[in-house]
Amino acid sequence: MKVVLRLQLLGVLVFVGIFHSEAWARYSFVVEETPYTRLCGTKNILTVNGTFPGPTLYVRRGDTVVVDVYNKGTRNITIHWHGVKQSRNPWSDGPEYITQCPIQPGAKFSQNIIFSTEEGTLWWHAHSEWDRATVHGAIIIYPKNGTDHYPFPKPHAEFPIILGEWWKQDIDKVYNDAIQSGGDPVASDALTINGQPGDFYPCSSKSADTFKLKVDFGKTYLLRLVNNALQISLYFAIANHTLAVVGSDASYLKPFVTDYISISPGQTIDVLFTANQNPNHLYYMAAGVSSDATPLVVENNTTTTAIIHYNNQNHTSRSTTPLIPKLPSYDDTISSVNFTSRFRSLVDKNHPIDVPKHIRKRMFFTVSMNTLPCPNDTSCQGPNGSRLATSVNNISFVTPTPIDLLEAYYYQIKGAFGVKFPSFPPLKFNFTAEDQPSYLETPKRGIELKVLKYNASVQIVFQGTSIVDPSEHPMHLHGFSFYVVGIGSGNFDKHKDRLKFNLVDPPLQNTIAVPLNGWIAIRFKADNPGVWFMHCHFDRHMSWGMDMAFIVKNGKTPNTQMLPPPPDMPPC
Ligand SMILES: *[C@@H]1O[C@H](CO)[C@@H](O)[C@H](O)[C@H]1NC(C)=O
Numbered sequence: 001m002k003v004v005l006r007l008q009l010l011g012v013l014v015f016v017g018i019f020h021s022e023a024w025a026r027y028s029f030v031v032e033e034t035p036y037t038r039l040c041g042t043k044n045i046l047t048v049n050g051t052f053p054g055p056t057l058y059v060r061r062g063d064t065v066v067v068d069v070y071n072k073g074t075r076n077i078t079i080h081w082h083g084v085k086q087s088r089n090p091w092s093d094g095p096e097y098i099t100q101c102p103i104q105p106g107a108k109f110s111q112n113i114i115f116s117t118e119e120g121t122l123w124w125h126a127h128s129e130w131d132r133a134t135v136h137g138a139i140i141i142y143p144k145n146g147t148d149h150y151p152f153p154k155p156h157a158e159f160p161i162i163l164g165e166w167w168k169q170d171i172d173k174v175y176n177d178a179i180q181s182g183g184d185p186v187a188s189d190a191l192t193i194n195g196q197p198g199d200f201y202p203c204s205s206k207s208a209d210t211f212k213l214k215v216d217f218g219k220t221y222l223l224r225l226v227n228n229a230l231q232i233s234l235y236f237a238i239a240n241h242t243l244a245v246v247g248s249d250a251s252y253l254k255p256f257v258t259d260y261i262s263i264s265p266g267q268t269i270d271v272l273f274t275a276n277q278n279p280n281h282l283y284y285m286a287a288g289v290s291s292d293a294t295p296l297v298v299e300n301n302t303t304t305t306a307i308i309h310y311n312n313q314n315h316t317s318r319s320t321t322p323l324i325p326k327l328p329s330y331d332d333t334i335s336s337v338n339f340t341s342r343f344r345s346l347v348d349k350n351h352p353i354d355v356p357k358h359i360r361k362r363m364f365f366t367v368s369m370n371t372l373p374c375p376n377d378t379s380c381q382g383p384n385g386s387r388l389a390t391s392v393n394n395i396s397f398v399t400p401t402p403i404d405l406l407e408a409y410y411y412q413i414k415g416a417f418g419v420k421f422p423s424f425p426p427l428k429f430n431f432t433a434e435d436q437p438s439y440l441e442t443p444k445r446g447i448e449l450k451v452l453k454y455n456a457s458v459q460i461v462f463q464g465t466s467i468v469d470p471s472e473h474p475m476h477l478h479g480f481s482f483y484v485v486g487i488g489s490g491n492f493d494k495h496k497d498r499l500k501f502n503l504v505d506p507p508l509q510n511t512i513a514v515p516l517n518g519w520i521a522i523r524f525k526a527d528n529p530g531v532w533f534m535h536c537h538f539d540r541h542m543s544w545g546m547d548m549a550f551i552v553k554n555g556k557t558p559n560t561q562m563l564p565p566p567p568d569m570p571p572c
């Protein structure tokens, strides 16, 4: 098996070497504090190997990779391999207090990353508090070596494009302040493309560090987009160039052409674009807010940019002011849902799909904003002097500690969690009504899991509600990709909407945004034993309780059972 290591330097891929290895490759991730300057100020941020974004992992479909994670920082940390199925190996999945206790300062944890059918782009990120703001990187999964190749013309070159948010404050302060206040977190100070805010922000203009992509006229390029923003979904576009969407979440799509994309935190989208415009101009690629999350964006609805620069410009007639793409407005939720609704799995003989047809386990999960009454001596900066919360089926998840759910399950430690997560919400009401009675606002709090039989065919309809404040919710499931068989606005109608499910070529995703006051329906086969977290990928919603976990039981044969824990699981 061939492993190609590359370094990304100022936007140019520099080829540093090829080596051969046996069944797997081994990497080191050194988590450490590193000084970075952005928006006119310097501060230490937590990084992997001193780079921001962190190193890209290059693998092939079906590889297993070992990553030795060394914590040389001063904070507890965990690393999650977002979208990697990790068959039978929840031990290396990463969410803190769900599948492991954190890697404490000075400690090391060797994680086995087991790829299976994923192909395209995924990413890795910290899964401890909100550390992923700076601790993240792309994972590029090439087709298997040999006859297999991309199901589209080979691009001339390809680049990871990681979208994110930058705070002038330390991210742990942003987190602690939000948790203590009970209200919304402070808005980020900039959006970023590959770690750089770009020309529209102070001290970034014409910065040598702004991400630049040099292209040859007539050539086609593959951009592997990752949204690592913490609190918002994003629109992305390139001035005067159309984009052909070819994949998402490491699964190929039927290509379609669009002027813009909408991408949720957690999601990846692969797009091709051809450098076929006037080479004497510069073109911005730009990203801007797409969620209607008013308190977090209104003052900060600026746009992050990178520059596309054609080689072989005519120097006497070139323009030095880049053209700006038009992005949909931040509150234009229709354009966002419209874009996502166009996804269709590729489906060809090399990329078949297997949508569960006969559902054994049907579930309906409401995802809601909530408020908690104000306890004495507590700051309560949520609406009407409350504390903000979130829930799934009216249970606001409480993070277990000092223990993790996977070890509690495996070693049968009693009292760490319950197994009564409800398949249906406790109350029926008009989920998306304009005004909701205030008695609906207060959720229960707890640690309830849902037990699934091995190989059960599962359907979940996620229903957004208008309790407190309607919002979209990018839901992410660990341990599985799922088919998105339906998406719609308003209340899910089980008689009418079910008839319109796409069971022919639904997209296979690991993150899907439940539209604001809308619903989505997903299906998957529970063929991966373990404890698997499911949560909203807006980090504030995750921290407020929009989470739950599945226990998928072992099957009957040895190769349908969880692998044993590794010897170096971090202790609590
Ligand atoms: C991968 O494929 C290339 C070309 O097909 C071949 O030269 C190379 O030896 C292969 N590598 C491995 C590890 O199979």
Ligand SMILES: *[C@@H]1O[C@H](CO)[C@@H](O)[C@H](O)[C@H]1NC(C)=O
Residues within 6 Å of the ligand: 027, 028, 029, 030, 049, 055
């Ligand atoms: C990270 O840094 C370590 C030591 O500094 C190095 O051995 C390792 O190869 C680097 N990892 C990656 C993925 O670049």
Ligand SMILES: *[C@@H]1O[C@H](CO)[C@@H](O)[C@H](O)[C@H]1NC(C)=O
Residues within 6 Å of the ligand: 239, 240, 277, 278, 281, 323
């Ligand atoms: C870019 O697109 C705009 C809007 O469609 C158009 O007015 C302009 O002429 C285009 N510029 C170039 C250099 O193609």
Ligand SMILES: *[C@@H]1O[C@H](CO)[C@@H](O)[C@H](O)[C@H]1NC(C)=O
Residues within 6 Å of the ligand: 300, 301, 302, 303, 329, 330
């Ligand atoms: C904010 O968005 C509005 C509406 O899209 C736009 O008019 C305004 O220029 C934006 N402000 C900034 C600072 O980007």
Ligand SMILES: *[C@@H]1O[C@H](CO)[C@@H](O)[C@H](O)[C@H]1NC(C)=O
Residues within 6 Å of the ligand: 314, 315, 316, 317
């Ligand atoms: C470059 O542009 C100038 C001005 O438009 C023109 O006179 C010249 O012929 C061009 N050169 C080339 C190589 O196209």
Ligand SMILES: *[C@@H]1O[C@H](CO)[C@@H](O)[C@H](O)[C@H]1NC(C)=O
Residues within 6 Å of the ligand: 334, 335, 338, 342
């Ligand atoms: C939605 O997308 C379709 C293309 O699939 C387009 O024709 C239509 O105008 C779009 N609608 C809105 C409201 O943007």
Ligand SMILES: *[C@@H]1O[C@H](CO)[C@@H](O)[C@H](O)[C@H]1NC(C)=O
Residues within 6 Å of the ligand: 376
């Ligand atoms: C909270 O404060 C109120 C008013 O000071 C007091 O009556 C009540 O007993 C306190 N509740 C708790 C749980 O301490």
Ligand SMILES: *[C@@H]1O[C@H](CO)[C@@H](O)[C@H](O)[C@H]1NC(C)=O
Residues within 6 Å of the ligand: 430, 431, 432, 433, 434, 435
């Ligand atoms: C639910 O509320 C929405 C929004 O106010 C309204 O349009 C719809 O008619 C209501 N549905 C029912 C069944 O009352």
Ligand SMILES: *[C@@H]1O[C@H](CO)[C@@H](O)[C@H](O)[C@H]1NC(C)=O
Residues within 6 Å of the ligand: 394, 425, 426, 427, 439, 440, 441, 442, 443, 444
């Ligand atoms: C959630 O549960 C609490 C406690 O039972 C109840 O007061 C509240 O009305 C419920 N809300 C919803 C939306 O089910």
Ligand SMILES: *[C@@H]1O[C@H](CO)[C@@H](O)[C@H](O)[C@H]1NC(C)=O
Residues within 6 Å of the ligand: 383, 384, 438, 468
């Ligand atoms: C806050 O209180 C006002 C007045 O009692 C009420 O109308 C409003 O719905 C409340 N808002 C929330 C989010 O509870």
Ligand SMILES: *[C@@H]1O[C@H](CO)[C@@H](O)[C@H](O)[C@H]1NC(C)=O
Residues within 6 Å of the ligand: 076, 101, 102, 104, 402, 571, 572
């Ligand atoms: C770090 O993790 C350990 C083990 O779970 C825990 O005891 C400790 O409180 C954590 N430290 C912080 C600052 O959260």
Ligand SMILES: CC(=O)N[C@H]1CO[C@H](CO)[C@@H](O)[C@@H]1O
Residues within 6 Å of the ligand: 187, 188, 189, 190, 201, 299, 300, 302
């Ligand atoms: C870059 C920028 O405009 N940042 C602003 C974002 O909004 C906060 C207030 O919410 C301002 O303090 C920042 O300056």
Ligand SMILES: [Cu+2]
Residues within 6 Å of the ligand: 471, 472, 473, 474, 536, 537, 538, 541, 542, 546
């Ligand atoms: Cu959410």
